Amino acid sequence: MDAMTRRIADYAHGLKFSDIPAHIIAAAKTRVIDALGCALGGKDCDAVRIGKRLTAGGAPTQYPGRVIGSSQRASAESATFVNTAMIRYLDFNDGHHAGHPSDMIGALLALAEAAGADGKRLLSSIVVAYEVGLRMVKATEMREKGWDQGFAIGIGAAAGVGHLLGLPAERIGHAVSIMCVANVPMRATRAGLLSHWKGAATSFACRNAVFATLLAAEGMTSPDKPFEGRHGLFEQITGPFELLPWASEGGKWILPASKLKYWPVEGNTLTAVWAALDVRKQFKAEQIAAIDIDTYWSAWHETASEPEKWDPKTRETADHSMPYIFARTFADGTITVKSYEPHLVADPAIRPLMNKIKVHNSEEVEKIYKATYPFTYFMRATVTGTDGKKTVFEIKNPRGTTQNPMNDDEVTAKFTGLAEPVLGKAKAAEAATLLRALDTAKSVAPALDAIAFE
Numbered sequence: 001m002d003a004m005t006r007r008i009a010d011y012a013h014g015l016k017f018s019d020i021p022a023h024i025i026a027a028a029k030t031r032v033i034d035a036l037g038c039a040l041g042g043k044d045c046d047a048v049r050i051g052k053r054l055t056a057g058g059a060p061t062q063y064p065g066r067v068i069g070s071s072q073r074a075s076a077e078s079a080t081f082v083n084t085a086m087i088r089y090l091d092f093n094d095g096h097h098a099g100h101p102s103d104m105i106g107a108l109l110a111l112a113e114a115a116g117a118d119g120k121r122l123l124s125s126i127v128v129a130y131e132v133g134l135r136m137v138k139a140t141e142m143r144e145k146g147w148d149q150g151f152a153i154g155i156g157a158a159a160g161v162g163h164l165l166g167l168p169a170e171r172i173g174h175a176v177s178i179m180c181v182a183n184v185p186m187r188a189t190r191a192g193l194l195s196h197w198k199g200a201a202t203s204f205a206c207r208n209a210v211f212a213t214l215l216a217a218e219g220m221t222s223p224d225k226p227f228e229g230r231h232g233l234f235e236q237i238t239g240p241f242e243l244l245p246w247a248s249e250g251g252k253w254i255l256p257a258s259k260l261k262y263w264p265v266e267g268n269t270l271t272a273v274w275a276a277l278d279v280r281k282q283f284k285a286e287q288i289a290a291i292d293i294d295t296y297w298s299a300w301h302e303t304a305s306e307p308e309k310w311d312p313k314t315r316e317t318a319d320h321s322m323p324y325i326f327a328r329t330f331a332d333g334t335i336t337v338k339s340y341e342p343h344l345v346a347d348p349a350i351r352p353l354m355n356k357i358k359v360h361n362s363e364e365v366e367k368i369y370k371a372t373y374p375f376t377y378f379m380r381a382t383v384t385g386t387d388g389k390k391t392v393f394e395i396k397n398p399r400g401t402t403q404n405p406m407n408d409d410e411v412t413a414k415f416t417g418l419a420e421p422v423l424g425k426a427k428a429a430e431a432a433t434l435l436r437a438l439d440t441a442k443s444v445a446p447a448l449d450a451i452a453f454e
Contacts (some may be wrong), residue, residue, distance in 0.1 A: 001173045004227035004243075005180070009173035012244055017120040020127055022056035024253050025439055027408040028126045031094055031413050033435045034260050035087045035102040036451055037415035039068045040422045041337055042089030043453070047200040063214055065110040069422075073220035079110035080210045084203035090337050091199070091319045093417075094258040095267030096134055096402075097298065097375060098143030101258045103127040103202040104157040107210050108164055112444045115164050119441030122164070130255040131246065138373075139241040140233075143298070147237065148185040150205030155179050157209035167217055177222035180233055193308050194316035223355045249362025257374040260411060261401025262431040264337050266320045268299035271379040274398040276329035279383055280392065285330070285353050290384040293322065294362035296369035299379070311351070315340040323354040326381075337418075374402035386436050412436075422453050 001009065017025075020144045042048065055067065055074035065079025068086055073079075083106030087093050093102045105126060112122045133156020137143075142151050158179045162172035189201045216222070227233045234240050245251030255344060263273045272293070279291070302320060309321040318324045318340050327350040329335045338344075356398075381393045397403035406414070412432050419428035431450035438447060 002225040002228040009169040012163045013169035017124045035105045037418040038093040039086035041418035045089040047085040080107045081203045081207040084206045092264040095257045099149035107157045107206040115288040119438035125160045125164035128163040129156040132156045132159040134254045135243040150185040154183040161213040174216035174222040175213040177226040180226035198316040259402045271395040272326045275328045276382045291357045292382045293359045294380040300361040315386040318345045323357045329351040377401040
């Protein structure tokens with residue numbers, strides 16, 4: 001295998017729970033709690049319903065998969081697709097530049113019991129997935145090149161699943177290689193009128209990562225130079241790159257760079273929610289002549305570079321529309337998972353305000369955004385009143401961004417708010433307690449049983 005594949009495989013095989021500091025384990029547990037809350041909130045989405053129709057009667061004797069919220073078993077690949085679709089649907093799970101790393105947790109939860117994993121093993125596999133996947137996001141810059149987040153998510157998930165199963169480095173390398181050559185999804189998923197696939201694309205990537213890893217576990221071999229060889233990733237798409245050093249090499253743990261969302265919106269628009277709340281304190285809609293929003297390239301490109309974002313027709317488009325998110329928040333004084341119900345997405349009452357909003361790709365804001373890593377989340381909203389006066393609102397690293405993270409109490413409240421309508425108050429509290437104690441659990445089954453609703 002080439003050097004890049006070897007680097008990932010050796011890391012995934014070699015990391016031990018005892019190598020991981022307590023604050024990183026705590027961060028991993030918090031992301032499990034956050035992801036499962038989002039999963040319970042997203043349990044009835046169309047992608048989940050479609051996936052579940054294909055899981056019935058598909059449980060194998062080897063590697064049966066656990067579907068979140070169910071006591072039933074399915075194939076590991078089918079369970080992974082459903083789990084990840086549940087986690088991802090609300091766009092409320094954790095985010096990072098060009099991706100949602102907790103999508104990978106769906107794969108690891110699907111296989112944890114079949115792998116005989118205790119809580120420590122599950123958590124270390126999550127750490128592996130995040131550390132590999134987020135490094136791949138930063139190094140490849142696939143998003144900027146027009147490719148979708150499923151590439152990095154797929155590589156990270158394969159590494160995490162290989163670790164969960166206790167595979168040797170050689171087998172993990174084959175799984176990573178298969179994912180590298182066979183999973184380069186296009187960014188068309190997130191362009192124009194957004195479809196169900198916006199929330200299911202990484203479900204497909206994680207499903208493929210599980211299948212690739214199980215194939216590798218059974219002896220499937222793969223291209224030996226998927227990154228660095230002829231027609232490999234370097235030559236075809238990215239050019240040569242290096243991953244940031246692992247923590248064991250003097251680098252930083254990267255898992256905490258994922259942001260836990262305070263609001264159910266596309267991650268780059270968190271600043272727009274806080275800005276709208278500030279504007280609302282000083283202006284009524286009829287007092288506003290224009291709103292000019294200056295933001296960085298990825299926020300503009302993802303949420304405000306297409307006409308569909310000013311007239312969303314689907315939930316998927318609305319939660320990726322900066323004009324809708326700003327106007328909806330301004331109108332209601334909040335934004336929740338219910339803000340994307342069809343009648344609200346189509347609401348003609350907020351179209352006039354949306355039409356007053358212009359979003360600009362600002363070089364100045366781009367420099368502020370990229371000045372540090374993790375990134376500095378910043379935007380400027382200039383409101384021109386009907387009297388001609390301009391008022392400037394600046395939002396920098398608000399609650400729910402990497403530099404200003406939610407605390408454990410806030411994440412637990414978010415979990416219970418999403419879980420209680422499904423599980424009831426007592427069971428939701430029990431589940432939160434069990435999940436907080438995952439690092440001492442001899443089996444992950446009790447925690448998964450606690451969130452079962454069917």
